[in-house]
Amino acid sequence: MFIVKYIKDILGAVKSLAIGMKRTLYYFTHHKEIITQQYPDNKDTLVLPERFKGEVVMPHNEVNEHRCTGCTACELACPNGTIKVVTKFDITPDGKKKKAIDKLVYHLELCTMCNLCIEACPSDAIKMAQTFEHSVYDRSQLTKILNNPGSKIMEGVE
Amino acid sequence: MYRQTDIISDAQVSPQEGDLVINVGPQHPATHGVLHLVITLNGETIKKVEPHLGYIHRSIEKMCESLTYRQFIYVTSRMDYLSAHINNHACALCVEKGLQVEIPARAQVIRVLMDELTRIASHELWWGAMAMDLGAFTPFFHAFRERETINDIMEETCGARLTMNYMVPGGVMQDVHPNFQRRVKEFIQLYKRKIHEYDELVTGNIIFQNRMKGVGYLSPEDAVAYGCSGPVTRGSGVSSDIRKIYPYEIYDKLNFDEVLESGGDSFARYMIRIREMHESIKIIEQLIDNIPEGDFQAKTKAVLKLPKGEFYTRVETARGELGVYIVSEGGTTPYRIKFRSPGFSNLSVLDHIARGSKIGDLVAMMGTLDLVIPDIDR
Ligand code: SF4
């Protein structure tokens, strides 16, 4: 009886292996079902979803204006001190002082892409960009200033 | 109800002459992370397995204490990163319990859908990694095909593939993407078309079955005594599904079964996870066409303050019971946070089930415990 069981076991093992190998061979001959993407080669056609969280950016319009009022809500919302808002006071034409941002410093190396700053911003001044190739040679290059040089706040944004 | 077993009494096994003490890890491909096992061997037989922890301790609990109730949730994605949604969900639930806010029905359904998708993705990864531990490399790619589809869905709706930070106190951060329902239905079809491959490649394989059946036996009493949870206890026939015992969100209105196996060995734990994927698909099918209209987030204050007191919630992650305990002093940050993570208790049972078996089976046993090391160390 032992010998019968032994032979049965071997036959069963061969059969189950054959079933598995059939599956592997199926994919070997059906190239259409392969879903692998050739990453660096498909860079031109690679589109990430619009919600993908890659990096915080501040959009500017054609005349170099942004929507940031310098309220520091993003700075307070950020869990790890990634954003630092540096404000200054502009003198408006009628002689009043008005708070505005000087620099919005963003440390990409600290950012965890949690989206909390974007949720917190009351004037939709910042958003997530769909970039992901962030490697640079020196970490100081990862500290970015989000507002363009010479930019100012858009008309009508309070 | 359960008999107290004599686990503690044989805890002290010191190496004798002729025994071999080897280190597995902290950098070892089979431990899936920086886990360090000190194994005492007598020939090929395991006498003792001693896990050494702390290599990936990031002090998440302490870190959370300096973050506000909105901020601390994202950190918990980094505990059990394969169930990131469910971790976030547990924390959001706990904060909501303190704030006593009602969650809109739409948000509840979205949360449950995301949880179940995460559970499937996590089990897929486990299945691939488990087969790889046993020397089969092909299943890994098959599992990743389905998991990739889920990741794409997550990427589209939550903006990230692994650490989503999508659950916020009061609901979810953004509404689901317009494509969400279509993509999930496509995934269900893909899953149903492909799931038989899992059985062809691994489950039915005689070599695999021989390596799993009767290995790493865990009795129901020991499973309870060690505080195991999730598939590890259910593999021993102990009902432990938090979704059934302490239903949260809309789980009590859903039609799904708690999967139970009575074997208690590695194969039973394997089958539990395979069958749980089917149950999750069942839940998703019930909900995907019935996402109610309405808000995806309840109105909450900009600065959240929990009343003075203690709050505890638990959820069922892909690995077992995750408990979140918050002590509040009434401020904007928690006074103390404690996570009861499933991985830690499940790891503690490894020494018990490994004793007396062969060293070659250790990796298979560890695989069926489905350990995620950052979840153990936090
Ligand atoms: S995404 Fe998160 S971590 Fe990054 S800057 Fe915004 S709040 Fe800070």
Ligand code: SF4
């Ligand atoms: S980016 Fe938004 S939140 Fe941050 S300072 Fe500017 S306006 Fe305020």
